[in-house]
Amino acid sequence: MLSLKKKYTWLVTGGAGFIGSNLCNFLIKKNQKVICVDNLFTGKKENIIHIKNLKNFKFIKKDIRKLNYSKTFENIDYVVHLAALGSVSRSIKNPRETNSVNVDGSLNVLKLCNLINVKKFIFASSSSVYGNLKKEFKVEKDKTIPISPYGISKLTFEKYTRILIEKYQFRAVGLRFFNVFGPNQNENGSYAAVIPNWCNKILNNKIIELNGDGSTSRDFTHVENVIDGILKSCFFKQKNKFEIFNLACGKEISLNTLLKNIIKISGKKPKILKKPFREGDIKRSKAAIKKAKYYLNYKVKINFETGIKKYINGIVK
Ligand SMILES: NC(=O)c1ccc[n+]([C@@H]2O[C@H](COP(=O)([O-])OP(=O)(O)OC[C@H]3O[C@@H](n4cnc5c(N)ncnc54)[C@H](O)[C@@H]3O)[C@@H](O)[C@H]2O)c1
Structure with a gap:
């Protein structure tokens, strides 16, 4: 993990969410503001x-759409914008x-960044x-053809940033996360990852739902890798x-493999309710992480197997 020798001031939007809270907790441990x-x-x-x-x-309960300039935001060095509807x-x-x-x-957060002239x-x-x-x-320069409004919203903001940043004094980085998991992630409700x-239901002997035949794959990435990449x-x-x-990790893990891992670590035998494949869901997902490795010196510190063990052991205690 990158060491932070200087004290900076950070604005983290979505900082009470899953990735955001892991980032805030980490930054505070490193004596950042x-x-x-x-x-x-x-x-x-x-x-x-x-x-x-x-x-x-400092916690500010506010909708990013209503965020305005105020003295509080003066002297911010880095803005990590994570607030979104997933x-x-x-x-x-x-x-x-x-x-x-x-x-x-x-766009409102980006406008604020320009007003306060951040570092990045x-x-x-x-x-x-x-x-x-x-x-x-999936390589960064590949074609982008989102198949859901969520994907469209993420791509649209990338495009806005690419254009608007040309007029601003600072630089911007868009990070395409691939299925992040770890502590503080929402486990309940129909929108849970x-x-x-699954971990929560399996540990509590509840039925899990499997959409499709289990061959759907994701590049599951432990949040500590993502925090390292952000920094x-x-x-x-x-x-x-x-x-x-x-x-991401640059590895493709199918839902069937994920399930096998959870069963092995938890020692439970879950009941599975098979459901049809979900509309708008991508079938296969694996990232090329060469660019992040080359420019950011990004490394996969926690692979999927270690990460899932760490996650399950963390929620069992
Ligand atoms: N978790 C993943 O696997 C994953 C994958 C790809 C991209 N992302 C992106 O990473 C970011 C963080 O995701 P996460 O998994 O931590 O999600 P999350 O839902 O846990 O966190 C999002 C946070 O944003 C806040 N938020 C939502 N709308 C807001 C608004 N209008 N104003 C202020 N705050 C608002 C929420 O309360 C929440 O705390 C999001 O932009 C998400 O789209 C996540």
Whole structure:
């Protein structure tokens, strides 16, 4: 993990969510100053409970669409913009809501970054921008053909940033995350990601749902790899105004393999309810991570097998 020798001020949007809270907790451990903006739509105060009263940490409950300039935001060095409405299914049900937060809200954060003139703007994009591209590894320069409103919203903001950043003084990096998992991830509700959802149900002897035949694959990535990638993208020497990087493990894990791993680690035998393949879901997903390795010195520190063990052992205790 990158060591942070200097003290910087960070703005983390979506900082009470899964990835955001892992980032805030890490930054505070490294003696950084953090301002977290989150409207707690899917995020939880419990995720930041251990840091919320610390002097170096400030929580602002606010919708990113209503974020305006104020003195609080002066002297911010790095902005990591993670606030968004996730979930492909949610976006199919309510595309306007997803667009409003992920595009309009993100544009508002970018506008604020320009007003306060930050050092760098890092934002979360997604593997969903590639859609069902028929290629083994998804490379950053590949065609982007999203197949869900969520994917469209992420790609649209990438495109806006590419254009708008040319007029700004600072640089921007878009990070295409591929199915991140780890502590503080939402495990309940119909929009929960497969790993927290299955692990929680299996450990509590509940029936799990399997969409499709189990051959659907994802490049599951432990959140510690992602935090490392976020930090490295802040500090690498960036020539171009805008760069895109895939952040993942570069391995394809099918749902069947995921299930086998959970069963082996937990020692449980779950009941499975088979359901049809979900609309808007990508069938196969694997990232090429060469670009991040080359420019960011990004390394997969926790592979899938170690990560899933760490995650399950963490929720059992
Ligand atoms: N987790 C993954 O596998 C994954 C994969 C690809 C991309 N991403 C992206 O990474 C980012 C973080 O994802 P996550 O998994 O931590 O999701 P999350 O839902 O746990 O976190 C998102 C946070 O944003 C907040 N938020 C939502 N709408 C907001 C608004 N209008 N104003 C202020 N805050 C708002 C939520 O309350 C939540 O705390 C998102 O941009 C997501 O699209 C995640």
